[in-house]
Amino acid sequence: MEEEYIKLIFGLKLKQIRTEKNLSLFGLSKLSGLSKSYLNEIENGKKYPKPDKIALLSDKLEVPYDQMVSLRLDKNLAPIGELLQSKILKEIPLELFGIKESNLIDIVANAPTKVTAFISTIIEIAHHYSFSKESFFLAAVRSFQEANNNYFEDLEQQVLKFAKAYQVDLNRFLGSKVLEEILVEEYGYVINENELSKNEALGNLRSVFVPQTKTLLLANGIDEAQRTFIFAKEIAYNYLEITDRLHTFPWIKFQRFDQVLNNFYASYFAGALIIPKExxxxxxENFFEKERFDATHFLQMLEGFNASxxxxxxxxxxxxxxxxxxxxxxxxxxxxxxxxxxxxxxxxxxxxxxxxxxxxxxxxxxxxxxxxxxxxxxxxxxxxxxxxxxxxxxxxxxxxxxxxxxxxxxxxxxxxxxxxxxxxxxxxxxxxxxxxxxxxxxxxxxxxxxxxERCGIIDCEVRQAPAIVLDKEAKNKKIEKIVEELNFRFQS
The missing domain is CATH 3.30.450 (Beta-Lactamase)
Structure with missing residues (x-):
């Protein structure tokens, strides 16, 4: 168990016991002879008392010593323990969202009952909708993208530095051969295009990277654009010095949040390299200046890059x-x-x-x-x-x-x-x-x-199901209106 987890669990239990006995921090201080500030730090998970202090609190609060030091939580605090023990807070770099872990711990410590109810709700929803850890991680990365308007200047600059260092002309159509040469010559890759096709179960995979031998296995069916993207993504992992990464494309399973985040960084780098910002x-800008939408122009723009x-x-x-x-x-x-x-x-x-x-x-x-x-x-x-x-x-x-x-x-x-x-x-x-x-x-x-089910468009020619959600809402509003009228009629 991590030291921080043990401190926080003890603090939560102490606060719960004190509250159940209707004691304020001041009251517990007078009862135990320990300072109010010291007790406050214990309850907030910042300090863990020595055995003699625990024995003192156990005696004054009339709670067995073993119960005080046990990491077992009652049902009211169990969801908090589940969250903390899952190490989710450790896996997700909270600083990405401008959050300090200490702030979350303070919130948990200061309002355990309310936080427990909230966490229990989240866990129940996750179980009800089979919300996996991978889904949670992906949702977190998506929120990170949205919070930054999906634009990352540091990665854009890394692409420019890479292009300059390896003399890649960003003003010209970027083919896979250029990137393959860099992977082989600079990073020691071996490209194998025969092995994946031998395994039918791997039919959906475009590539598999074997780090021990730096072998990149490619599927036979990939086109030039997919091939270029895979190579660009592998270059990103190497150039950005990312080691905690996924080894298949598309991904099969994430083990840690950093792998999800690094997968996004590598994909962003690849897109910025193949489709330069400028x-x-x-x-x-030229396309938007037209007074009529030109589909041919749009498709030419799309097809002008070596991208899907x-x-x-x-x-x-x-x-x-x-x-x-x-x-x-x-x-x-x-x-x-x-x-x-x-x-x-x-x-x-x-x-x-x-x-x-x-x-x-x-x-x-x-x-x-x-x-x-x-x-x-x-x-x-x-x-x-x-x-x-x-x-x-x-x-x-x-x-x-x-x-x-x-x-x-x-x-x-x-x-x-x-x-x-x-x-x-x-x-x-x-x-x-x-x-x-x-x-x-x-x-x-x-x-x-x-x-x-939620659409109010009348006589829709392609409707697949009745608007049952809207019908239910309308029925409930009608009931509410009737109840209001009855209350008005019989209030005096």
Whole structure:
């Protein structure tokens, strides 16, 4: 057991016993002869008393010595012990969020009952929705991204330093050969492109890194853009001197929070290297100046970088907030199997907290009017490699409107599987100042909801389920109104 944990548990127990006996700190000080400040430090987990002091407190409080020093907590404090013993507070670098661990401990020590109730609620929700440690870590990183508008200047500068040191021209199309040469010559990598294909169970993996021999195993089916991203990410791990890392792409399991965070850092570095900030910012400025939306121009911009649509859209979430002050945006990735009516939201980022949806396990039906879902349906029928869609999505229930751009593509590693990537920009004064083509009448405009169960749009032609959540809310409001009327009639 860590010393800090033992101190805090003893302090929590002492405070609980003192409170149950209706003693103030002053009263316990008079009773025991120990100073009030000393007792306060014990209760706040800052000091652990010597055995003679524990024996004194045990005698004066009439509590067995063994009970005082036991690390076993009663049911009222058990959730706090579970949180502290899980080492979650140690695994997550709280300083990323401007939080000191000592502040959290003070909060726990000063309001144990309320904090226990809160923690119990979080644990119950996590168990109810099968919220894994990996999901918790990913949510923490996503919050970290959102708190920083998904832009990290230190990583942008590291990319510039790397490009200068290795004479990589950021003004030219970056191919995988350039990065492969650096991995092999500078970092001693061995590239193997035959082994992964021998194992059918590894069909979804793009790459596996074996650190002992610096061997990078690549899947046969990856295209040039995926290959370049994998190499760029491996360079990031080496150039940024990251050792606590994941060894598969995509990831299988996170063991520590640092691995999740480092995976994000490496991915960000790779995206910034393949899609340089200055180049993309300049192209976007020219694109936004047009009075009509030019789909051909947008696709040429996307295809001008050696990157997948997902990497390109992700990079937009870095550049738009920084270079254009467009911060009210969201990023979504859906997957879909041909012939199925199910759509799975498995990646999201919200730089504003107003937008829906957020990933949930309610098994509700996402709005089929979304351009991202429409694109998935179209590409599963057309057989094309890429379906691009554009739409102004208006949420009547929220009073918000978004310009949404979406790309649907085939999943190269799964038969009859497709994915769509979308970025939505909140239409407000800032977007109107930066984007001239917002007034283009050719852009489709649709009223949308979040899920069918929560949507009040009448006679929707693609509704998948009745609005049961809204119906329940309406029923409850009707009951409330009747009760209010009865109270008014019979109050005198």
């Amino acid at each position: 180049d993309l910012s300049s192209q976007l 649509p997902e990497s390109f859209y992700q990079r937009l979430t870095n550049i738009l907030p920084k270079s254009f002050n467009i911060k009210n945006l969201f990023f979504l990735r859906f997957t879909h199997k041909e012939g199925s009516e199910k759509f799975f939201l498995n990646k999201e980022l919200h730089l504003t907290h107003h937008h829906s949806p957020r990933a949930n396990e309610t098994n509700e039906h996402y709005c089929r009017r979304w351009v991202s879902l429409k694109g998935l349906k179209e590409i599963s029928k057309s057989g094309k490699d890429h379906e691009f869609g554009l739409q102004v999505s208006h949420y009547p229930s929220h009073g918000t409107t978004y310009l949404v751009l979406s790309s649907a593509t085939k999943d190269p590693f799964r038969n009859n599987q497709y994915r769509s990537i979308s970025i939505g920009l909140l239409i407000n004064k800032q977007l109107e100042r930066k984007v001239n083509f917002l007034g283009d009448k050719a852009i489709p405009w649709r009223d949308v909801g979040v899920t069918c």
